[in-house]
Amino acid sequence: MMLDIVIRIALFCLALAMVALIYRVIKGPSMPDRIIALDAIGINLVAIIALISIELRTNAFLEIILLIGILAFIGTVAFAKYLEKEVLFERERDQ
Amino acid sequence: MRSNNNIILETTIKVVLFIIVLFSVYIFFAGHYYPGGGFIGGLMTSGAIVLLLIAYDIKTVATILPVNYRTMTGIGLLFAIGTSAGSLLFNVPFLTHAFGHIEVPVLGEISLHTATLFDLGVYLVVVGVTMTIIQTIGEDE
Numbered sequence: 001m002m003l004d005i006v007i008r009i010a011l012f013c014l015a016l017a018m019v020a021l022i023y024r025v026i027k028g029p030s031m032p033d034r035i036i037a038l039d040a041i042g043i044n045l046v047a048i049i050a051l052i053s054i055e056l057r058t059n060a061f062l063e064i065i066l067l068i069g070i071l072a073f074i075g076t077v078a079f080a081k082y083l084e085k086e087v088l089f090e091r092e093r094d095q
Numbered sequence: 096m097r098s099n100n101n102i103i104l105e106t107t108i109k110v111v112l113f114i115i116v117l118f119s120v121y122i123f124f125a126g127h128y129y130p131g132g133g134f135i136g137g138l139m140t141s142g143a144i145v146l147l148l149i150a151y152d153i154k155t156v157a158t159i160l161p162v163n164y165r166t167m168t169g170i171g172l173l174f175a176i177g178t179s180a181g182s183l184l185f186n187v188p189f190l191t192h193a194f195g196h197i198e199v200p201v202l203g204e205i206s207l208h209t210a211t212l213f214d215l216g217v218y219l220v221v222v223g224v225t226m227t228i229i230q231t232i233g234e235d236e
Contacts, residue, residue, distance in 0.1 A: 063122060063130055067139070070115055074142050077104065081149050088233040090152040 007055050014048050035079040042072025101150070108150040115143040123218055124211075133214035137221025144222075145229055153234060164226040171219025178213045 021044065024037040046065050053061040082088055119139030126132030147156050182191040194208040 060130060063125070066118060067122075067135070070118070070139065070142065073111075074146055077146065078149055081104075089148045089230070091234060092154045093152040 004055075007051050011048065011051050011055075014044055014051070018044050018048075031083060035076065035083070038079070039072060039076045042068055042075070046072075105150050108146050112143050112146060115139060115146070119143065123214065126214060127206075127208060127210065133217030134221055137218040138225065140218075141222050141225040141229070144226055148230070148233070153230070164223040164230070166223075168220050168223030168227070171216045171221075171223060174216030174219065175213055176216075178209055178216065181209070 018041065021037045021041050025034050025041070028034040028037060046068050049061050049065050049068070053059065053065075078088060116139075119136045119142075122131035122139065123133060123136030124131075126136070144156070144160065147159070178192075179190045182189060182193075185191075192208060192210045192213070194206055194210070196204050196206050198204050
């Protein structure tokens with residue numbers, strides 16, 4: 001089956017990318033490096049789940065894809081604001 | 096003049112917020128036969144409120160959503176315990192749930208469960224507890 005082989009190869013490539021990203025999260029010299037690596041790990045997870053749900057021929061994981069997308073977005077936004085302002089929730093912002 | 100200019104974030108969140116809340120409501124009601132339920136729905140709703148808190152500030156969010164999260168936790172626990180203990184009135188074990196198929200004019204036949212009420216309690220507890228924890232940890236002095 002052609003599609004099967006393609007999915008296996010793509011999963012292998014994504015796993016390699018995941019290892020590289022985890023290296024960047026642990027080693028990453030600066031904080032923005034780690035944050036971008038975490039965001040990319042979220043996107044990689046979405047890709048892996050999509051490929052696995054093709055492989056298993058099920059649509060039970062489609063909600064999980066949306067969920068991980070939203071959670072990765074919230075996490076990245078929160079980290080970015082923390083880097084920029086040093087505080088996450090302001091009591092009263094200056095207008 | 097405003098010193099912080101995060102208009103991109105504020106405009107994005109005005110759109111994304113409704114998508115997240117709609118998704119959390121969907122995943123709450125999907126929770127009986129498909130993946131989902133009160134816990135993950137509550138987490139998504141509190142994620143949406145956290146996004147609001149990040150983009151705006153605590154005072155604005157308290158004006159938009161005048162909710163005391165600790166009271167919300169209490170109401171949720173009351174719902175969960177009430178639906179669980181209600182089964183004792185019918186002389187069946189604790190936490191027994193009832194369900195039935197009911198004909199609704201527009202939607203056709205749907206199945207109604209008392210487990211949904213229990214899940215609503217879980218939803219309220221999760222939103223209340225998560226928001227209390229996050230607000231306590233995250234706010235500046």
